[in-house]
Amino acid sequence: MAQFGFYYDNTRCTGCKTCVMACKDYYDSSIPVAYRKVFDVEGGTWKEEENGAYSTDAFMYHISLACNHCDDPACVKMCPTTAMHKDAADGIVKVDVNKCIGCGYCVMACPYDAPKVDRERGHAVKCEACWERLEAGELPVCVSSCPLRALDAGDIDELKQKYQGTQQIHPMPDASITEPNIVIKPSAAAELAYANTATVTNPKEV
Amino acid sequence: MEFPSMSRRSFVKTTGALSALAVAGATATAAGSLIEATPALADEATSPETDRFVWSQCNVNCGGRCIFKWHVRDGKIDYMLTDDIGNADFQARACLRGRTMRQWVNHPDRLQYPMKRTGPRGTGKYERISWDEAVQTIADKLKYTIEKYGNDSIYINYATGMYSATGRTTERLMNCLGGYLPMYGDYSTGMHQYVMPFMYGVGTSPYENISASSVDQAGKADLVIMFGNSPAETRMGGANVVWDYARAFEEGPEVIQIDYRMNEDCSGTVDEWLPIRTGTDAALVAGVAHELIKNDWVDLDFLHRYCQGYDEETMPASAKGQNKSYYDYIMGAGYDHIEKTPEWAAEITLVPAAKIRELAKKIHEATNTFVVQGWGLQRHSNGESATRAVCMLALLTGNLGREGTNSGMREAEPPGAPVGSIPSSDKDPNGVPMNMVKAKISCYSWLKCVAEGSNFQKELDAADELALFMGAQDPEAAAAAAAIEAPKNGIKFLWNYAGNCISNQHGDVNLVYETLSDEGKCEFIVVVDTFMTDSAKYADILLPDAMRAEQLNMSTNGYSEYYWGVTVGGPAQEPPFECRPIYDVFADIADKFGKKDLFTAGKTQDEWIKQLYEAGAAVDPLLPSWDQILAQGVYKRELPTAIAFQKNIADPVANPWKTPSGKIEIYSEALDHLAATRTLSEGQVIAPIPLFDPGVEGFGAVTEEFPLYMSGWHDKARTHSSFGALEVLREYNRHRLWINPVDANPRGIKDGDKVRVTSPAGTVVIEAHVTSKIVPSVIAMPQGFWHEANMQGDKVDTGGCINTLTTYVPSPLAHGNGPSNSIIAQVKKA
DSSP states (O other), X not given: OOSEEEEXXXXXXXXXXXXXXXXXXXXXXXXXXXXXXXXXXXXXXXXXXXXXXXXXXXXXXXXXXXXXXXSSOHHHHHOSXXXXXXXXXXXXXXXOTTTOXXXXXXXXXXXXXXXXXXXXXXXXXXXXXXXHHHHTTOOOHHHHHOTTOOEEEEEHHHHHHHOOXXXXXXXXXXXXXXXXXXXXXXXXXXHHXXXXXXXXXXXXXX | OOOOOOOOOOOOSOOHHHHGGGOOOOOOOOTTOGGGXXXXXXXXTSOTTTEEEEEEXXXXXXXXXXXXXXXXXXXXEEEEEEOOOSOGGGOOOOOTTGGGHHHHHTOTTSOOSOEEXXXXXXXXXXXXXXXXXXXXXXXXXXXXXXHHTOGGGEEEOOOOSOXXXXXXXXXXXXXXXXXXXXXXXXXXTHHHHHHHHHHHBTTOOTTSSSSSOOGGGGGGXXXXXXXXXXXXXXXXXXXXXXXXXXXXXXXOOEEEEEESBOOGGGTTOSSOEEEOOTTOHHHHXXXXXXXXXXXXXXXXXXXXXXXXXXXXXXXXXXXXXTTOSHHHHHHTSSTTOOOOOHHHHHHHHOOOHHHHHHHHHHHHHOSOEEEEEOSTTTSSTTHHHHHHHHHHHHHHTTOOSSTTOOOSSSOOXXXXXXXXXXXXXXXXXXXXXOOOOOBOEETTOXXXXXXXXXXXXXXXXXXXXXXXXXXXGSHHHXXXXXXXXXXXXXXXXXXXXXXXXXXXXXXXXXXXXXXXXXXXXXXXXEEEESSOOTTGGGOSEEEEBOOGGGXXXXXXXXXXXXXXXXXXXXXSSOOOTTOBOHHXXXXXXXXXXXXXXXXXXXXXXXXXXXHHHHHHHHHOTTSOOHHHHHHHOEEEEEXXXXXXXXXXXXXXXXXXXXXXXXXEESSOHHHHHHHHHSOOOTTOOOOSSOOOOOTTTTTTOOOXXXXXXXXXXXXXXXXXXXXXXOHHHHHHSOOEEEEOHHHHGGGTOOTTOEEEXXXXXXXXXXXXXXXXXXXXXXXXXXXXXXXXXOTTTTOOBSSOOGGGTOOOOOOTTTOOOGGGGOEEEEEEEO
16 A cells, blocks of 8 residues: 545534544544544525514534544644654554654644643554554454444555545545545535535534 | 545564554464464464554444454554545444544543442442452342342433444343333433334334334435434444445435535535524425425325325325324314414524425436435434324325435434344243233433432333224234233342433433432432443443453444445453453342352353354354454445335335334324324324324423524534543544524624623533524524532532433323423523
């Protein structure tokens, strides 16, 4: 595998957060730390109609994101110790915990908010694509947990061949910043959201 | 979803945990267990001393039983995997809740020892006692209660926190001791399950696949109309309804989600959600019906051939010429004499008249329409009318009995499961006898029965009433109904195993506190659970249960999962502290009466599981052998599709509906008879046809003091109140009150504000979520959050339990929990 990536089917995702909890259980991460997160996005307004009725163009969707193992990872560029690095073999962005001093520059740099500093462990932590599982021929825990089969993972070129998609949906950061290795199948609501005001409504949960 | 081929490096540094990933089976090692004798299946790469996998299942009541693959290290569960067997599309993958089960099992707040109450009931003050003292106290109180008040004063409360083949043995214990006061119905479907037989006939139930179609049929429809159905939050597992609908919808039907809030099944969609005021679905149906009739879009041949009471032509003799048909209701010739125009419906439902006309047109133009409802709609004070009304959309247009259609009931459920449970009585004449008590009560009436004591009146269930009405059609059922008695002394002893329906999941928590505080009424309460739930705070004796992960567990496909399966495995770890399996505790209690051998039939729990499994395998030859199921842990197979009432529609003469008329009864004489003979509370309605009735605390009941309608829903953070102790679920799914900006802005409420919600029953403090995902004039919050209040002080609930706000008015027909979603309220900044 030259470069690892994720596939995410935004049309199927119901925002259930099974991926988040499966990952947290597998890695026994503390309550505030999650390597994968689900953002709730919503928008739309209401209009009063005849007979006291109402109409609305309200919509909502979710975005499940872990680390996108970017081609040009901001966290790696910002890391003062080279602890944060891109594995040459599979393109997975990993933390060398022996080098990491827990300064948190990676947290500030990443536009996806993927790395965290685990204060108890004293170093940065993040999604490393369950690389041990990959080597054993297993899928990452989040992928094999999804009740909607909305996630996949593997070589990004093969994912791009297998699935149609995009690198970003609203309000994700511009993909040109870090070149994320993700293929997203956008939902109708996410496509609509580009022309609307849609916001993340669960900032305390991500 | 197949994983693309990848270059694989060899395993250089493997930990025990990772090398164990390849292990397929699970073995338990508890000394003396049945499992010990079976061949060990550990992979060579695994050290069974330190790492092993153990199969188990989720045991809560979402309807599913997702499959757990516990990873155990050094005798302790350290993480969970889920069903990873075979075809990825047919795996019972655990949802977010299931994936936190390790934290439940290993939670520091688990109940650890038997305890007795030291403070007032409901305040949660306890001290540790020995198991000997606990068992002796319970046995003494049982003897006292049986002698003084009779077995019909001992009630086993409705509880669904634990499903397992050996999980429910309280009834068996009590049948060893002369019986108990049984209950009927449930808190999930009470109104629905007791009214639908009046329309679709005796035997119609939410828990079968005759009266409803399986979800795959939705994929064969052009149009799917969902009323308040959100499996993305209720039935979330990987072999559960959410996944079945996801696949069906990808086949391309147009989907319309009628709901007062934008539920998670609407995620990512545009124009799917049709917002409606809570509790007014029957008015929407009436408006659509008017449009169908006006445009001559109804299927008259279907209605005349298969149904009674659509119009005068098929009215029974007793009701002819009185303008009591459904047609006369809709067109304004009968009942309230109002024509049910879309404009009339718009005012009630908030759905614009143009949208109502559009919906009627869509149904008319579709070849096959699949109409389906969730269970929240019937959990209203008018639920008994509303749940039938939804079915009218299918009946008016003849969308029944063929591919791509449904009866309007919730999607089909599997016809049982491959293995049974420990029976409450034995067929063997020397075994445990049947319950001797002739009284019974509705599951929701227990609090009334406690309060009223010997004044509590006989309370037949609606199926009994229907049997009495049908009389000669089934004399045996009619005779059984006639023999039912009232409990003589109310409820004096209350059993509560693994459930939270004493307070949190009942209605009107403050009334519960008031009623149970009087220890002269219900004299003794035993609760068995794993946490100090709000219900547990009412226990006189509180016992710590062992989790099913700490015992050999056998369970099956859930009642809502449309497949056939069984899982056997465990224990994954030993019970902590003094937690004990309830089966062993009940055997000890039976022993105090000299009935231990009767209760156990000479078997340990593990031996019961083997016998129950082999009994199932004897009638289902496709099941693996006992040794084989122990080795593989999991057995599953798919079920054939189901189409609602297919046989009846194909040949109604050979297969009549089991109603008094043999037809689908849009007009029910039996209901008309009950409407005339039952004493009802103010605002309650029993109607012979599925009309719109506002209900108690329903449409039009708002006041200056309580100007908003309020409802609850089942959200993803918990299954009812199960998982409620887990911080991680609370942190990632914040408990919030949904309020539309139309209602929030004039109150100065902003997203994230703390607000006080007050109803006629109580007050809750909660965080506000100002959102367009809820219809104006309605506020809502998820049910199941744990009540947290100073019951000797202001009783303000900071935990956010919706039943602090519900009133306690059992529904008119089923005596069920109709008020659950019918609340009026006010909200202010806290």
